[in-house]
Amino acid sequence: MMFFLDTGNTKEIKEAASWGVLDGITTNPSLVAKEGRSFKDLLKEICTIVDGPISAEVVSIEADAMVKEGKDLAQIHKNIVVKVPLIPEGLKACKALAAQGIRVNVTLCFSPTQAMLAAKAGAWCVSPFIGRLDDISENGMELIRDIVTIYRNYQYKTKVLVASVRNPMHVVEAAKIGGDICTMPFTVFKQLVQHPLTDLGLKKFLADWEKQNVPKG
Numbered sequence: 001m002m003f004f005l006d007t008g009n010t011k012e013i014k015e016a017a018s019w020g021v022l023d024g025i026t027t028n029p030s031l032v033a034k035e036g037r038s039f040k041d042l043l044k045e046i047c048t049i050v051d052g053p054i055s056a057e058v059v060s061i062e063a064d065a066m067v068k069e070g071k072d073l074a075q076i077h078k079n080i081v082v083k084v085p086l087i088p089e090g091l092k093a094c095k096a097l098a099a100q101g102i103r104v105n106v107t108l109c110f111s112p113t114q115a116m117l118a119a120k121a122g123a124w125c126v127s128p129f130i131g132r133l134d135d136i137s138e139n140g141m142e143l144i145r146d147i148v149t150i151y152r153n154y155q156y157k158t159k160v161l162v163a164s165v166r167n168p169m170h171v172v173e174a175a176k177i178g179g180d181i182c183t184m185p186f187t188v189f190k191q192l193v194q195h196p197l198t199d200l201g202l203k204k205f206l207a208d209w210e211k212q213n214v215p216k217g
Protein backbone atom coordinates (compact mmCIF):
# COMPACT_ATOMS: atom_id res chain seq x y z
CA MET A 1 0.00 0.00 0.00
CA MET A 2 1.26 3.46 -0.85
CA PHE A 3 1.17 6.09 1.89
CA PHE A 4 0.37 9.68 0.93
CA LEU A 5 0.14 12.75 3.14
CA ASP A 6 -3.07 14.76 2.76
CA THR A 7 -1.74 18.25 3.35
CA GLY A 8 -0.41 21.42 1.79
CA ASN A 9 1.92 22.08 4.70
CA THR A 10 5.55 21.81 3.59
CA LYS A 11 6.87 21.49 7.15
CA GLU A 12 4.75 18.36 7.63
CA ILE A 13 5.70 17.08 4.18
CA LYS A 14 9.43 17.54 4.89
CA GLU A 15 9.18 15.72 8.23
CA ALA A 16 7.18 12.80 6.78
CA ALA A 17 9.45 12.57 3.72
CA SER A 18 12.52 12.38 5.98
CA TRP A 19 11.28 9.02 7.28
CA GLY A 20 11.81 7.55 3.79
CA VAL A 21 8.39 5.90 3.58
CA LEU A 22 6.26 8.61 1.99
CA ASP A 23 5.02 7.83 -1.53
CA GLY A 24 3.07 10.95 -2.52
CA ILE A 25 0.90 13.91 -1.57
CA THR A 26 -2.73 14.87 -2.00
CA THR A 27 -3.98 18.43 -1.65
CA ASN A 28 -7.43 19.94 -1.99
CA PRO A 29 -8.63 23.56 -2.20
CA SER A 30 -9.38 23.68 1.55
CA LEU A 31 -5.89 22.45 2.49
CA VAL A 32 -4.20 24.81 0.02
CA ALA A 33 -6.27 27.80 1.22
CA LYS A 34 -4.97 27.19 4.78
CA GLU A 35 -1.39 27.75 3.61
CA GLY A 36 -2.12 31.28 2.33
CA ARG A 37 0.37 31.21 -0.54
CA SER A 38 0.46 30.86 -4.34
CA PHE A 39 -0.88 27.44 -5.37
CA LYS A 40 1.69 27.00 -8.13
CA ASP A 41 4.62 28.00 -5.90
CA LEU A 42 3.37 25.59 -3.26
CA LEU A 43 3.10 22.74 -5.77
CA LYS A 44 6.57 23.48 -7.13
CA GLU A 45 8.03 23.30 -3.63
CA ILE A 46 6.17 20.07 -2.80
CA CYS A 47 7.56 18.52 -6.00
CA THR A 48 11.10 19.26 -4.80
CA ILE A 49 10.44 17.45 -1.51
CA VAL A 50 8.56 14.34 -2.64
CA ASP A 51 9.33 12.29 -5.75
CA GLY A 52 5.91 10.71 -6.19
CA PRO A 53 2.37 11.54 -7.33
CA ILE A 54 1.23 15.00 -6.15
CA SER A 55 -2.51 15.62 -6.52
CA ALA A 56 -3.54 19.18 -7.39
CA GLU A 57 -7.25 19.97 -7.66
CA VAL A 58 -8.97 22.16 -10.24
CA VAL A 59 -11.56 24.68 -9.00
CA SER A 60 -13.54 25.06 -12.23
CA ILE A 61 -16.84 23.21 -12.49
CA GLU A 62 -17.21 23.12 -16.27
CA ALA A 63 -15.34 20.46 -18.29
CA ASP A 64 -13.50 22.68 -20.79
CA ALA A 65 -12.32 24.98 -18.01
CA MET A 66 -11.27 21.96 -15.90
CA VAL A 67 -9.23 20.61 -18.81
CA LYS A 68 -7.53 23.98 -19.32
CA GLU A 69 -6.78 24.31 -15.61
CA GLY A 70 -5.66 20.68 -15.43
CA LYS A 71 -3.26 21.03 -18.34
CA ASP A 72 -1.81 24.12 -16.72
CA LEU A 73 -1.29 22.30 -13.41
CA ALA A 74 0.18 19.23 -15.14
CA GLN A 75 2.81 21.44 -16.78
CA ILE A 76 4.25 22.35 -13.39
CA HIS A 77 5.91 18.95 -12.92
CA LYS A 78 5.71 15.41 -14.31
CA ASN A 79 4.52 14.14 -10.91
CA ILE A 80 1.38 16.29 -10.81
CA VAL A 81 -1.88 14.33 -10.85
CA VAL A 82 -4.86 16.51 -11.73
CA LYS A 83 -7.77 16.19 -9.33
CA VAL A 84 -11.32 16.70 -10.63
CA PRO A 85 -14.64 16.33 -8.78
CA LEU A 86 -16.92 13.36 -9.40
CA ILE A 87 -19.63 15.20 -11.33
CA PRO A 88 -20.55 14.72 -15.02
CA GLU A 89 -18.32 17.65 -16.03
CA GLY A 90 -15.49 16.10 -14.03
CA LEU A 91 -15.90 12.79 -15.88
CA LYS A 92 -15.77 14.60 -19.23
CA ALA A 93 -12.63 16.44 -18.13
CA CYS A 94 -11.10 13.19 -16.83
CA LYS A 95 -11.65 11.47 -20.17
CA ALA A 96 -10.11 14.41 -22.07
CA LEU A 97 -7.10 14.77 -19.76
CA ALA A 98 -6.45 11.02 -19.69
CA ALA A 99 -6.53 10.97 -23.51
CA GLN A 100 -3.68 13.47 -23.40
CA GLY A 101 -1.65 11.27 -21.07
CA ILE A 102 -2.36 13.31 -17.94
CA ARG A 103 -3.02 11.32 -14.78
CA VAL A 104 -6.33 12.18 -13.10
CA ASN A 105 -7.53 11.68 -9.54
CA VAL A 106 -11.34 11.74 -9.50
CA THR A 107 -12.26 13.02 -6.07
CA LEU A 108 -15.30 13.38 -3.81
CA CYS A 109 -16.37 9.77 -4.46
CA PHE A 110 -19.08 8.51 -2.13
CA SER A 111 -20.60 5.52 -3.96
CA PRO A 112 -19.60 2.41 -5.93
CA THR A 113 -21.43 3.65 -9.04
CA GLN A 114 -19.44 6.89 -8.96
CA ALA A 115 -16.23 4.85 -8.68
CA MET A 116 -17.21 2.74 -11.70
CA LEU A 117 -17.79 5.90 -13.72
CA ALA A 118 -14.38 7.27 -12.71
CA ALA A 119 -12.71 4.04 -13.89
CA LYS A 120 -14.61 4.11 -17.17
CA ALA A 121 -13.52 7.73 -17.70
CA GLY A 122 -9.88 6.59 -17.47
CA ALA A 123 -9.01 7.94 -14.02
CA TRP A 124 -5.54 7.08 -12.71
CA CYS A 125 -7.12 6.90 -9.27
CA VAL A 126 -10.42 7.47 -7.53
CA SER A 127 -10.71 9.05 -4.06
CA PRO A 128 -13.49 7.61 -1.88
CA PHE A 129 -13.89 9.75 1.29
CA ILE A 130 -14.41 7.27 4.11
CA GLY A 131 -14.34 9.59 7.14
CA ARG A 132 -17.05 11.85 5.74
CA LEU A 133 -19.30 8.80 5.22
CA ASP A 134 -18.63 7.63 8.79
CA ASP A 135 -19.51 11.16 9.94
CA ILE A 136 -23.05 10.75 8.59
CA SER A 137 -23.49 7.24 10.05
CA GLU A 138 -22.68 5.42 6.82
CA ASN A 139 -19.89 2.84 6.56
CA GLY A 140 -16.93 4.32 4.70
CA MET A 141 -14.94 1.08 4.77
CA GLU A 142 -17.79 -0.82 3.09
CA LEU A 143 -17.42 1.58 0.18
CA ILE A 144 -13.73 0.66 -0.12
CA ARG A 145 -14.63 -3.04 -0.03
CA ASP A 146 -17.24 -2.56 -2.78
CA ILE A 147 -14.94 -0.54 -5.04
CA VAL A 148 -11.99 -2.94 -4.65
CA THR A 149 -14.28 -5.91 -5.45
CA ILE A 150 -15.81 -4.23 -8.49
CA TYR A 151 -12.48 -3.03 -9.86
CA ARG A 152 -11.06 -6.56 -9.46
CA ASN A 153 -14.12 -8.12 -11.17
CA TYR A 154 -13.55 -6.03 -14.28
CA GLN A 155 -9.75 -5.59 -14.06
CA TYR A 156 -10.12 -1.82 -13.96
CA LYS A 157 -6.66 -0.26 -13.76
CA THR A 158 -7.83 2.75 -11.72
CA LYS A 159 -6.22 2.81 -8.27
CA VAL A 160 -8.31 3.09 -5.11
CA LEU A 161 -6.96 6.04 -3.12
CA VAL A 162 -8.54 5.83 0.32
CA ALA A 163 -9.17 9.42 1.47
CA SER A 164 -10.71 11.26 4.41
CA VAL A 165 -8.79 8.94 6.71
CA ARG A 166 -9.20 9.79 10.39
CA ASN A 167 -7.26 7.16 12.36
CA PRO A 168 -4.70 4.32 12.06
CA MET A 169 -7.41 1.63 11.98
CA HIS A 170 -8.76 3.18 8.80
CA VAL A 171 -5.31 2.52 7.30
CA VAL A 172 -5.20 -1.07 8.58
CA GLU A 173 -8.72 -1.94 7.41
CA ALA A 174 -8.17 -0.35 4.01
CA ALA A 175 -4.91 -2.30 3.61
CA LYS A 176 -6.63 -5.59 4.55
CA ILE A 177 -9.24 -4.96 1.88
CA GLY A 178 -6.61 -4.14 -0.73
CA GLY A 179 -6.87 -0.38 -1.22
CA ASP A 180 -3.93 0.79 -3.33
CA ILE A 181 -3.15 4.09 -1.60
CA CYS A 182 -4.06 5.68 1.72
CA THR A 183 -3.82 9.44 2.07
CA MET A 184 -3.85 10.76 5.60
CA PRO A 185 -3.28 13.86 7.71
CA PHE A 186 0.15 14.17 9.37
CA THR A 187 -1.44 13.41 12.75
CA VAL A 188 -2.52 9.95 11.53
CA PHE A 189 0.82 9.37 9.75
CA LYS A 190 2.65 9.93 13.06
CA GLN A 191 0.24 7.60 14.89
CA LEU A 192 1.18 4.74 12.55
CA VAL A 193 4.60 4.37 14.20
CA GLN A 194 3.57 4.84 17.81
CA HIS A 195 3.35 1.90 20.24
CA PRO A 196 3.76 2.15 24.03
CA LEU A 197 5.50 -1.26 24.16
CA THR A 198 8.11 -0.04 21.69
CA ASP A 199 8.84 2.97 23.89
CA LEU A 200 8.89 0.89 27.09
CA GLY A 201 11.02 -1.82 25.48
CA LEU A 202 13.57 0.68 24.20
CA LYS A 203 13.74 2.38 27.59
CA LYS A 204 14.44 -0.98 29.26
CA PHE A 205 17.05 -2.05 26.69
CA LEU A 206 18.98 1.19 27.20
CA ALA A 207 18.66 1.06 31.01
CA ASP A 208 19.92 -2.59 31.09
CA TRP A 209 22.81 -1.64 28.82
CA GLU A 210 23.85 1.16 31.17
CA LYS A 211 23.44 -1.02 34.34
CA GLN A 212 25.70 -3.80 33.04
CA ASN A 213 28.36 -1.28 32.17
CA VAL A 214 29.08 -3.14 28.88
CA PRO A 215 32.62 -2.30 27.73
CA LYS A 216 32.45 0.26 24.93
CA GLY A 217 33.91 -0.55 21.49
Ligand code: G3P
Pocket residue numbers: 006026027028129131132163164165183
Ligand atom coordinates in the same frame (compact mmCIF):
# COMPACT_ATOMS: atom_id res chain seq x y z
O1 G3P B 1 -8.25 15.45 0.57
C1 G3P B 1 -9.40 14.69 0.53
C2 G3P B 1 -9.80 14.11 1.85
O2 G3P B 1 -8.77 13.29 2.35
C3 G3P B 1 -10.34 15.09 2.85
O3 G3P B 1 -10.44 14.56 4.14
O4 G3P B 1 -10.78 14.83 6.57
O5 G3P B 1 -11.44 16.70 5.01
O6 G3P B 1 -12.76 14.60 5.11
P1 G3P B 1 -11.41 15.22 5.27
